[in-house]
Amino acid sequence: MELRQRTPEDSPEKTEPQVETDTSKLTLKKEIGLFSGISFVVGTIIGSGIFITPQGVLMNTGSVGLCMVVWSTGALLSLLGSLTFTELTSVTRTSGGEYAVLLKTFGPIPAFMFVWSIEIARNPASRAVQCLTFAEYLSTLLELCGSPEPPKKLIAICVLVVLAFTTSYSVRLSARIQVFFTAAKLGALIVIIIGGLVKIGQGTLSELPTGFDGSVTVISNIALSYYSIMFAYGGWNNVNFLIEEVKDPQRNGPLSSIIGVSIVGVVYILTNISYLAVMTRDEMYQSTAVAQTWGDRVLGRASWIIPICVMMSVYGSANGGIGTASRIQFAAARDGNWWEFLSFISVKRYTPMPTIICHVLIAMCMVLQGTITTLINFLSFTSWVFYCACALCCIVLRFKIKDDPKRIKVPILIPIIFMLWCLFLVVAPIVDNPGLSCCMLPLSLLVASSSISHSSTST
Template structure:
């Protein structure tokens, strides 16, 4: 096929490709001129997410592997049942305050991309690119890789694999990533329906744990619950690390903001999705921990690598096989929501000219950001095959709180920078201020009390992104072969440039 592309998005195509190109451009198939201009004004993301699916994206993205593996770490760092429950409760409040802060920020930016869009509007392209680089290119794909490897870990016993072979697990994880890429690229509506189903399934699994715990409490089994605040830890760094574990479990509280251009009636459904989703998860997490602490002793929780499985062996007996299935459903739903939301970071950055242009294109048939989704999945597959990503996630988690703190500051700055926006949803000013101070505590406390070399690596990785930014983005130094590759990739995926859509 002989096709050429110039700067005005004009294509010369063979007659056999004319109908697809003309329909994408909004022209009739009867046209015979081989030079077709894509009408990019019609290439926008479609509003397919209502309140129910919005709540599902929030709750489904939050509830992943965290609640099944982190409770023992939180208990160890807090030292007591009472302080452990305080941390879980305040973690829900912190997530809710962050969600409300992002509700106001999204009402001002009104575009997909979450933190990226906020930083771009407030501080400009360089801080926004540093976020897209460190979070969109490294941490999020790494998180997807860990989720899919976790799925493979729980699936392998059902496949009766001898020992613990790494290769079959990695192949399972890769296949799962490919499946997720297909479903999230095919349709936002399909991805939303998948999210609703798996969110209901994982909530059902946690309800089983909650009811089982309440039954045991009714039978007089209280285990660690009566110990209260005995043994509470007072070391600040330990408490900060407990919150790191907590907020890993609550991660995803701001996910609906990444999809805001695809939310129906976003002024209503955006904040409601976040508030309802976070509130549901907070209640479920607290009750789930009560169930764990009522059934298991402190030593049993410390020694467990998967506290939910240990709980299942104790309470469910022969039916404990239900737990790994529930974990797999939970992880799949979280990965589905994660790919759907975090791919919008790259999409938004590229649409601003702040990243690879092809990643801003959307499918002319499906109206999904297919190149951004495929890019994230390919990076995640690479990380799965490498198999050395846990330390990467550990030190990049630090950068997440740095950017959350920066976004809370953006909320305050935009109050003065954009004063008369009639579509702004104002939250009480103490909410972003308190959220910013809390994030600052989580950033500074580990550095002051127990500095680690991983934090230096995190800072070096973020700043190192500028080596990519200035030559390839700012000065746009691209070889000719790269532009030709872009053209063929565009034709292969049948994608076209997208345009902004005011969500509100």
């Protein structure tokens, strides 16, 4: 497979037709339309989160009523973030997501710090969580004696290898996989929703009538419940990472985000209503696979359907996650802010193959070293620090770049509210658990020292 470096100067003029056999002019191809974009958003968001986090949210909120409020406002937070990134990507107009935003606003050093932190920590950890969840549910079908960890980790690594192949082979293939698994996972969640509504119609309400009884008033607990929820909503801005490959990005970019996030919000709320109508509070607390417990209560012998659907859901989410996150490293390397070999793309496949392989290798290391719970805690703090920084970028760019005819303006109140909400999610858990900030200090020092070294080398 021949690879060639891609630089911004390689793009052909509009008056010259691009000839795919001319390897001197390579660019990422526009393969993603509105439907594919929505599928990437919905498919990337709906993954492992809705199947492993509901009990954590209920424990941190203490009541059904507050739990549903937090799930609903989580959808609102995702929508605010999506709209903020819609404006940001309309200004940057390049792949790379938060990296491209920080580079345009504050320069190469903050952008490099982001790439280092995200690509060494958050994104591979997300893939590891997704693949470990896949392995966890597959083990329920295989009925492994004693639930040993080594086979699960081996399964997770095998899934990562398959994902690396499909996302490297073709953007179009990856998009088709995303559409298929998005439809499959929505079908599975519809089964859960309809099953719950049928039980409610039959008079089974379980915890629903308890309302706001037992609601937690500790702010840090509520913030931690958002950590679990926003992990489930993770991916609300992922279509923006593929902006160079989206057809008619000014229209399809924002529409994909808005429609995709709205669909997921409705599905998540109805799914939680179904969980709470069928299971008791104690069952929710004790379950490590909420969907499987729900299936045992409602579907009986047909409960084997649930693990299969969860695995399809997680695979689709990981597929979209690798496809979008790998573009961050590609964009950074193309600009000279990351290792040069990661700016190469396949001549035949038009995919950033080296970045995909690098991403998967780091995720494999995390699969071997971590667990689902520790990895979620590891990635959440970093995520909201940089989301807060990007919201600030949106405000700064309003004044830094005033006249941009292609900018998609959102009300300035949206990025302001989003930034304050992100700041709350960063600060509130530390108030109750100062050790979290101590855990992040070594990573921050490593990032800073690497940035200084990188800057000196570039100079």
